[in-house]
Amino acid sequence: MNITFGDNLSDRRLVEKVLSGNASAFGEIITNTERLVAQIVFKMVNNAEDRKDLSQDIYLGAFRNLSQFRFQSKLSTWIGRIAYNTCLNYLEKKKFVLPGNLQIENNSGEGNHGITNNPGADYSGYIAELKLFEKERFEIVRAEIEKLPPIYRTLITLYHNEELTYEEIRQITTLPEGTVKNYLFRARKVLKDGLLRQYKKDEI
Amino acid sequence: MKTEHLTDSEIQIYSLSQADIEPRITEHISTCESCRAKAGAYRQLFLEIKELRAPAFDFNLSDLVLARLSKEKSPVWETKTLVYLTIFGILALLAFPAYLYREYLLLLFTGISAMFLYLTGITALVIFIFQSIEVYKQYQRKSDALNSF
Numbered sequence: 001m002n003i004t005f006g007d008n009l010s011d012r013r014l015v016e017k018v019l020s021g022n023a024s025a026f027g028e029i030i031t032n033t034e035r036l037v038a039q040i041v042f043k044m045v046n047n048a049e050d051r052k053d054l055s056q057d058i059y060l061g062a063f064r065n066l067s068q069f070r071f072q073s074k075l076s077t078w079i080g081r082i083a084y085n086t087c088l089n090y091l092e093k094k095k096f097v098l099p100g101n102l103q104i105e106n107n108s109g110e111g112n113h114g115i116t117n118n119p120g121a122d123y124s125g126y127i128a129e130l131k132l133f134e135k136e137r138f139e140i141v142r143a144e145i146e147k148l149p150p151i152y153r154t155l156i157t158l159y160h161n162e163e164l165t166y167e168e169i170r171q172i173t174t175l176p177e178g179t180v181k182n183y184l185f186r187a188r189k190v191l192k193d194g195l196l197r198q199y200k201k202d203e204i
Numbered sequence: 205m206k207t208e209h210l211t212d213s214e215i216q217i218y219s220l221s222q223a224d225i226e227p228r229i230t231e232h233i234s235t236c237e238s239c240r241a242k243a244g245a246y247r248q249l250f251l252e253i254k255e256l257r258a259p260a261f262d263f264n265l266s267d268l269v270l271a272r273l274s275k276e277k278s279p280v281w282e283t284k285t286l287v288y289l290t291i292f293g294i295l296a297l298l299a300f301p302a303y304l305y306r307e308y309l310l311l312l313f314t315g316i317s318a319m320f321l322y323l324t325g326i327t328a329l330v331i332f333i334f335q336s337i338e339v340y341k342q343y344q345r346k347s348d349a350l351n352s353f
Contacts, residue, residue, distance in 0.1 A: 023273050030266040035258055042259040052263060059269040067283075141252045160253040185213055192249055 011075040018066055030059055033076045037083045039162055040172075043153040044087035054090055058083045073171050080172040084154070091150060144194040152187040159184055210239045219246035 014032075017025035037058055045051050062079050069078055145153055151173075158164045158172065170177045210218070210232055218229050233240050302309060313321065 023270065026273065027266045027270055030269055034261070034265055038259050038261055048262075051261070052268075055261060055265055056268055056272065059265070060272060063269075063273060137252060138256060141249070142256060145253070145256075156253060160250055161256055161258065163254070185216060188216055188246065188249070189212055192245055195249060196245065 012071060015066060015069060015071075015075065018063070023063075026059075026063055029062075029075065029079075033079045036076055036080050036162060039157050040080060040083040040154055041087060043157050044084075044150040045090060050090065054086055055083075058086050061086065074168075077168050077171050080158075081174070084172050087150075140195065140198055141191075144191050144198070147194065148187055148190065152183055152190075155180060155183050156187045156191070209236065212242075215239060215243050216246060219243045219250065 014025050014029050018029070037055060041051050041055055041058075045054060058079070062082050065082075069075065145156060148156065155169060155173070158169050159166075164172075166177050166180055169175075169180050173180065175183070210229060214226075214229050215233075218225055218233055233243060
């Protein structure tokens with residue numbers, strides 16, 4: 001578990017304040033954890049109105065269950081877990097198909113790049129191209145991430161954007177660590193292939 | 205040939221700069237232009253994701269939540285108050301008749317041997333302790349279940 005002493009002390013102080021009846025201290029908890037919650041909610045829910053309702057439900061749920069928090073993880077991780085479960089319940093109610101598998105192209109599977117003639121040239125060109133158009137490339141990456149199923153989007157964001165550890169992601173999603181790694185591997189590969197495809201399309 | 209190149213997961217591990225990279229992977233990357241380029245593409249991708257601006261709500265979440273919370277008191281405070289009131293109520297219910305009929309209550313214990321009184325008292329105490337332990341264990345189990353949510 002990745003808990004720093006400072007974080008734990010600060011969490012404990014804030015939780016004790018809220019539990020003793022100081023509801024405004026909960027505002028500080030919201031401020032401290034809002035970014036992570038937004039990352040999860042935005043990656044899993046597309047509708048803006050639903051995001052507004054869900055984000056409030058997440059924190060109301062956290063407030064009502066705060067006395068059950070045992071400091072076995074960071075407070076932000078615990079609230080992230082509530083956010084993830086709330087969004088997951090929402091997706092299930094909306095009958096969204098949750099991903100089991102993410103299609104990975106056969107021609108570039110394990111052990112075979114699928115690019116055998118002068119293989120390095122494609123990627124080197126791609127990297128050079130991406131470095132040239134910074135603004136566009138962010139939009140392309142963002143668009144490619146949006147194409148992923150919600151859980152993959154969330155995992156990619158938590159690991160690469162929020163820089164959480166596998167253990168923290170496991171605590172938030174309750175997925176086994178092996179599954180987290182496997183999903184991340186698939187998502188990265190799909191993203192990389194998608195970006196390469198995009199580059200090739202633009203080149204034509 | 206398939207075996208000439210690293211697998212995609214090996215290249216990802218290399219690109220993530222993880223501590224447990226096998227020497228053969230590093231060695232292969234240093235000599236294979238294809239794998240090196242692919243690792244470069246991954247690193248570029250990771251860098252771009254890292255630099256993506258985090259989304260933010262276009263409303264003041266803290267204000268909205270606190271406004272809703274102001275309508276409901278702290279559940280812990282309510283629970284504690286309820287527990288204290290219940291205990292006080294039970295004690296009052298027991299104490300009032302006990303005070304009123306104290307003389308008759310004392311008569312109940314006269315004419316009974318001290319040994320019998322001690323045995324009854326100790327038995328009741330032991331049962332009470334075991335019941336308390338069981339109740340506490342149940343509370344812990346429920347608490348752990350809630351906390352694992």
